[in-house]
Amino acid sequence: MAWQSPKGTRDFFPADLSALQHVEKSWRSASINAGFDEIEGPMFEHLDLYTVKSGDGIVSELFSFRRDNGDTDYALRPEFTPTLARMAAAKGRSLAVPTKWFGIPNHFRAERPQRGRLREFKQWNVDMLGIDSPSADAEVIATAIRALADLGLTSEDIVVRISHRDVVAKMLLDGGLKEAQLQVALGLLDKREKMPADVFTEKVSAAGIDPSVFAPFDNDTEASHEDLSTLLHELKQWNIDKWCKFDFSIVRGLAYYTGIVFEIHESGGNERAIAGGGRYDRLIEMFGGPSIPAVGFGMGDVVLSLVLRDKGLLGDGNDLLPTPEVFVISASDEGDSAISETVALLRNANLHTRRSYKATKNVGKLLTEAANSNARFAIILGEELSRGEYVVKNLDTKDQVTLQRANLIEHLKS
Amino acid sequence: MAWQSPKGTRDFFPADLSALQHVEKSWRSASINAGFDEIEGPMFEHLDLYTVKSGDGIVSELFSFRRDNGDTDYALRPEFTPTLARMAAAKGRSLAVPTKWFGIPNHFRAERPQRGRLREFKQWNVDMLGIDSPSADAEVIATAIRALADLGLTSEDIVVRISHRDVVAKMLLDGGLKEAQLQVALGLLDKREKMPADVFTEKVSAAGIDPSVFAPFDNDTEASHEDLSTLLHELKQWNIDKWCKFDFSIVRGLAYYTGIVFEIHESGGNERAIAGGGRYDRLIEMFGGPSIPAVGFGMGDVVLSLVLRDKGLLGDGNDLLPTPEVFVISASDEGDSAISETVALLRNANLHTRRSYKATKNVGKLLTEAANSNARFAIILGEELSRGEYVVKNLDTKDQVTLQRANLIEHLKS
Structure with a gap:
């Protein structure tokens, strides 16, 4: 079976997890460095x-289940923003201004798995509540870039594509789109890059929209907005x-964004977005909280790891595993x-210590095992023990000394 | 709404999470110190x-859901051992001997929440595969104790209650229990401490078992077993x-244990078990892997946190939050x-830096905000900026210096 x-x-497995933890470490350290406090919520929500509020797009992608005598429907969380909005709303008027939160939750989407898109993934979420000015948008973008730079990526590798919902809407309406078709047109524009041009035109026509309203998005535009300046x-x-x-051409799929939106992409355009975010100034209020402006982003581990691996910045994780300070053999x-x-x-002296569990007394074989563990020192427990002595071999320099028990720890920590 | x-x-919220992370840090550090490698698996499984293999006890406690055109049933993981057994089995003959793995996964049980028992919790899992000898059991128990000691608990606070499935079975059968009633009797014995004595006797009688078979478990016993020696x-x-x-009287509820079993309890006996574990020598094979002995335990965060709080070893978490090195005000x-x-x-100089977002120019108020953040330094951006100078105040000593930009970072890091 x-x-x-x-x-x-x-x-x-250990090497896989150490690669993920390497990414998480950069996420966490960029967040703390920038004064964000870490939060976490339930893995599933009502x-x-x-x-x-997420729009119909999200519903078919949820893992949901019914419990408690069929009275209650739950869903594995597909994103963090609703949980964050609920938690912020629960604080009510006691919510600090600004509130700067981050988290590294797991998320779940019941989609067909494909490159860069899994059913379970980790996502770094960074959110800043209470600051209306685009200076907050700049600060969260700077935090994202800091983590990416810490992982070895440069402005050659990565591009933050910034847009504004109002500008996009104006461009579409100026091009002749009917107001009633706006949400549909935004949804199509969001997915345009992920499909061939003819399929896009087909879908646009099927929605009763004149494909020419999308023409301005193929070229650089002079469009401007005070927020963007x-x-x-x-x-x-x-x-x-x-x-x-x-x-x-960036609009973000989710319905709750209200102003500036952005996506972070690998410059070559070969992968899905590494991160996406923007302003959601009306969301906290929608969950019963105070009216408070907000901006944030989510960055998943899957596309980012593909990009890092592709650029040789994330090996197989084996070199990231913790290595022992001492390996003990008998x-x-x-x-x-x-x-x-x-x-x-x-x-107990806080030394990361491993040992051989083999029955052999062949010191050569046992020292090979010690060296393979990447330990710094081997301790050989031999006949010298009867005199209270320990043989300590430095596995880098091959130097070997015989020590009394009282001097052992000091030597190993030197 | x-x-x-x-x-x-x-x-x-941030303080809650920092308290949890304080516990996780002790778990992780005890694991790595003892040469265990960290793993993680999916949040849900088939x-x-x-x-x-878990016995019927587990089924009613699962959050399960059906997907993929109704073809596949999944369940949120209620424990980690089946995932670990599956992962070990997947390695087949390439699995290292011993394999020492730990993890800190979330788990889910669809029970009625009560003190010490939630529907979602974190659990530290430590497992050692490939060593038949009770020396492995001792090593995992030592690893558990190391984490508890690191959290401030002593042998006065905590007791590891150790038992053996074979000894318990022999005691029951010697007392007249029928072989066919063994699994039921073990299940009842496992739950005995959690119910009043008369309820226990009722349940035992209802199962057609003579209550006198449980009498030996009320007293110290001379029972022995080579494994226990x-x-x-x-x-x-x-x-x-x-x-x-x-x-x-310790038997552990799960069906897969095969020899030594143990639970860790608060000495006063006031809470549910802090941890439970034991030998499961036949489980890896059951999942299609090689026949390999195994021992491990799980320790949840909920009961442990109650015990730590009760003993004053885990405050509200506020004192565990990261504090900024610098707070900048204008x-x-x-x-x-x-x-x-x-x-x-x-x-960018790796200093944890926060700032005021307030519009006020009242330096007294702004310095109060800086002090409340627990920052070590405040930087005051004033008129001196026109001369390229920064005012730096040490918030502990109240010393204030004016520095050129070139000397700023060095001073803050000193």
Whole structure:
């Protein structure tokens, strides 16, 4: 009987997990450095939390289930913003201004798995509540860029494509789109890059929209907006303007965005978006909280890891595993009797200590095992134990010394 | 409309999460120190993975859902051992001996929430595969104790209650229990402490079992087993025997345990078990892997946090939050223009930097805000900026210096 992980999910063996943790470490450190406080919420929420505001796009993608005598529907969380909005609303008037939160939750989407898109993934969420000015948008974008730079990416590798919902809407309406078709047209524009041109034209026509309203998005445009001017000024202050460009073909799929929106892409355009975000000034209020402006983004681990691997910035994770300081081997019967006690002594001194569990007394073989563990030192428990002595070999320099127990820890920590 | 987290789940605001992370840090550091490698698996698995071996007890406690055109049933993971067994089996003959894995996964149980028992919780799992000897059991117990000691608990606070399935079975059968009633009797014994004595007697009688078979478990017993003698010897080598005692009323509920089993309890007996574990020598094989002995335990965050809080070892988490190194305030129009650029400079120098977002120029109020953030330094951006100078105030000593930009970072890092 062959058991497998569910379709679109992953088993993280040690090297896989250390690669993910390497990414998470950059996310967390960029967040804390920028004064964001970490939060977490439930892995599932009441289904209503998603149906009430995310638009119909999200519903078919949910893993949902009914419990409690069939009274209550739950769904695995497909994104963090509704949880964050609920938590902010729960604080009510006691919510600090600004509130700067980040998190690294798991998310779940019941889609067909494809490159860059899994059914379970990690997502870094960074949100800033209470600041109306595009300076907050610049600060969250700067935080994203800091993590990407920490992972080794440069402004050659990455582009932050920035847009504004109002500008896009105006461009469409100026081109002759009917107001009533706006949400549909925004949804189509959002998905345009992910399909061949003829399929896009077909879908547009099927929706009763004149394809020519999308023509302005193929070219650079002179469109402007006060928010974007302020944002550009701030991006220069942060010295990250070279990572960014305005691109009005970006609209973001989710219904709750209200102003500036952005996506972070690999410059070659070969992958899905690395991150997406924007302003959602009306969402906290929608969940019963105070009226408070907000801006944030989400960055998943899947596309980012593809980009990092492609650029040689994330190996197979083996080189990221913790390595022991000491590896203990027994070369005698006295050694066998003393090994647990010796390992306990070392671990209690905060030394990452491994040992051989092999029955052999062949010191050559055992030292090979010690070297393969990448330990810095090997301790050989041999006949010297009867004199209270331990043989310590530095596995880098091959130097070997014989030490009294009282000097052991000091030597290993030097 | 008031939105709440689902029953039995938790919202982790920053202080709550920092308390959880404090516990996780001790778990992770004890694991790595003892040479365990971290793994993670999917948050949900095929439902069959649980129904095949955990006994019927687990099924009613699962959050399950059907997807993919109704073809596939999944369940949120209620424990980690089946995932670990599946992952070990997938490695087949390439699985290292021993394999030492740990993880800190979330788990889900669709039970009625009660003290110490939630519907979603974190659980530290530590498992050692490939070592038949009770020395492995001692090593995982020592790893558990190391984390608890790191959190401030002592052998006065905590007791590891150790038992053996074979001993318990023999005691029951010697007392007259029928072989066919063994699994039912073990299940009842496992739950005995959680119910009043008369309810227990009622349930036992209802199962057609003579209550007198449980009498030996009320007293100390002379029962012995070679595994337990070896284990006791090893616990002494690890110098943790004072944390442990044999207690044959411990059986563990899950069907897959095969030998030594143990639970860790608060000494006063006031809470549910902090941790539980034991040998499961036949499980990897059951999932299609090689025949390989295994021992491990799980320790949830909920009961442990109750015990730590009760003993004053885990405050409200506020004192565990990261504190900024620098807090930047603007006392002039020049300051307003320079603040983003200054904050960027500091963060890029790896200094945890926060700032005021207030419009006021009242330096007293702004310095109070800086002090409330627990920052070490405040930088005041004032008129001195026109001479390229920054006013830096040490918030601990109240010393204030005026520095050129070139000397700023060095001073803040000193």
